[in-house]
Amino acid sequence: MNEKKVIDIEDKIMANTFAKRNLVLTRGKGATVWDINGNEYIDCTGSYGVAVVGHCHPKVVKAVQKQVESLIACHASFYNDIRSELLQKLINLAPKGLDKVFLSSSGAEAVECAIKLARKASGKTEIIAMIGAFHGKTMGALSATWKKKYRAPFMPLVPGFKHVPANNLEKIREVITDNTAAVVVEPVRGEGGILVNSDDFLPGLRELCDEKGVLLIFDEVQTGFGRTGKVFACEHWNVVPDIMCLAKSVAGGIPMGATFAKEEIMSAFNKGEHSSTFSGNPLVCAAASAAIDVLVEEKLPERAATLGQYFKSKLETLAEKYKIVREVRGLGLMIGMEMRFDVYNILLGCMERGVLVLDAGRNVVRFLPPLVIEEQQIDRVIEVLDEVLAGENK
């Protein structure tokens, strides 16, 4: 199939819910992807933060190849060797105290599980979420998501959700009632524009939740798995939540969600109260198990910290040069560059020059590259941005 045919069929048949870019990707390796015509791109989207260990990491490929020949489907009502191995690795990786996991297939599902669990474990119904938060688009997760554009067409959503400004403990204290089950936060708001919380917010929130008997949920779907320079972003502040959501990158690019909880909380679920057909699918588990090995062996969180610092400092140099850049911010290799205008042309300009970047809202350029990205690739990204910003800065 040629480029045009691929695009025509997708446009004709696929539900029209994605803002598409005119690019057909067919191959990837590390932080590089290729289009159907053989053109090469440095991938600072990481496929929306998924490709943490890099595209088609050989260890993940090998693990999937091996598993695909032994067993692809195994419902969680049966035991499975690969699933068992993965669960142990997940718990070894997770913050101390989060000893139980529910496996699913996406970020929204990981959040759904967290919401149901918070209600069940607390016997209460209200959830407090942050202004600017993104937690997914299924009805429960959407109820925690902030953006009006995503919510308004689907009212009424799940009742009992309130949104408050992040970094404002007093406001959260005010809206907590006797019926508050949980507070849900992203350690760094990703879709919201790469907004890092102030240093005292998460520790203060932990204290407040303990004082009020409210559960604390961290959505680490985007921040987790090495992205911010620690395995989990909550480690930056030494705060352990009661429930934690992980997805995107955990299975090396294959769909997986995971909801971690303290044992006494997860035990609130009775048999049958939460399940999914694909929960703990062996093929996905094999990929995740290999991805965890890669994360640890290649010290990817440390790499994200070092390269993130490097990347950010180079972007800051651009920010000094071009007045159209308002701010550079982020943690590890989760970086945002806020502009004074809509960034659509910047995304296009970069793409034309062989660099793929994301947006976050209208005016933030977002970088979520694979953590295996090379320093020279970052240098090239900066060169390209320099050119594109020079063109825009008129």
Ligand SMILES: *Cc1c(COP(=O)(O)O)cnc(C)c1O
């Ligand atoms: C992407 C994301 C989700 C939703 O994950 P899906 O796999 O798209 O359902 C939830 N929370 C956060 C913080 C995310 O970045």
